Amino acid sequence: xxxxxxxxxxxxxxxxxxxxxxxxxxxxxxxxxxxxxxxxxxxxxxxxxxxxxxxxxxxxxxxxxxxxxxxxxxxxxxxxxxxxxxxxxxxxxxxxxxxxxxxxxxxxxxxxxxxxxxxxxxxxxxxxxxxxxxxxxxxxxxxxxxxxxxxxxxxxxxxxxxxxxxxxxxxxxxxxxxxxxxxxxxxxxxxxxxxxxxxx
Numbered sequence: 124x125x126x127x128x129x130x131x132x133x134x135x136x137x138x139x140x141x142x143x144x145x146x147x148x149x150x151x152x153x154x155x156x157x158x159x160x161x162x163x164x165x166x167x168x169x170x171x172x173x174x175x176x177x178x179x180x181x182x183x184x185x186x187x188x189x190x191x192x193x194x195x196x197x198x199x200x201x202x203x204x205x206x207x208x209x210x211x212x213x214x215x216x217x218x219x220x221x222x223x224x225x226x227x228x229x230x231x232x233x234x235x236x237x238x239x240x241x242x243x244x245x246x247x248x249x250x251x252x253x254x255x256x257x258x259x260x261x262x263x264x265x266x267x268x269x270x271x272x273x274x275x276x277x278x279x280x281x282x283x284x285x286x287x288x289x290x291x292x293x294x295x296x297x298x299x300x301x302x303x304x305x306x307x308x309x310x311x312x313x314x315x316x317x318x319x320x321x322x323x
Contacts, residue, residue: 135283143276153239158184188322190241194234195315201230202308209301221285227304228278234311251321260317267310270303277303 157166157174161181166174208223250260277300284293 135279135287139276139279139283142279146275147272150235150239154242156243158243160184184244186245187237187241188245190237191315191319191322194237194241195312195319197230197234197237198308198311198315201227201234202305202312204230205301205305205308224282224285228282231278248318248321250318256317260314263310263317264314267307267314271307274300274303274307 155165157164161183162176163178164174164176204223204227208220212220250257281296281300
């Protein structure tokens with residue numbers, strides 16, 4: 124490994140750490156922002172917290188209630204493409220595999236933007252059932268959220284190893300990344316199907 128390649132890997136590793144920390148923190152903060160008509164407010168959505176108006180006289184924003192089925196569909200499509208990507212790499216078709224993974228990354232970014240946009244313009248939806256099904260819903264939801272956070276560095280590390288042609292190392296991390304990514308995309312669809320009857 125030459126010096127330039129080694130320096131690039133160190134840079135990519137640092138960027139991976141920074142992005143892996145920044146993305147969940149920024150997403151969490153954005154979920155406390157609410158674009159309420161012509162105001163952008165910081166709202167912990169707690170009964171004891173008075174929302175803070177950050178900006179006024181913005182263009183009027185209506186709740187983007189059409190987004191959840193779209194981003195759930197994106198999750199479903201991503202799951203299918205992930206399975207195809209693994210199929211093609213097992214067949215030795217590296218270029219197709221790489222192309223499909225890039226599509227999955229792009230779809231995941233689209234999902235994230237739509238997810239944030241929906242939650243910034245809409246009130247949270249409460250799950251309306253009780254008992255074991257509610258426990259199952261929250262188990263799926265919480266595992267989905269936690270694994271989606273863990274997925275960020277895994278995808279970045281897998282991708283960086285592949286672009287540096289470190290295929291042995293890429294394969295090791297991809298064996299962990301793939302099932303987690305697949306779980307996150309599939310449970311994204313399941314969470315939508317379980318919560319959708321309760322959308323206002």
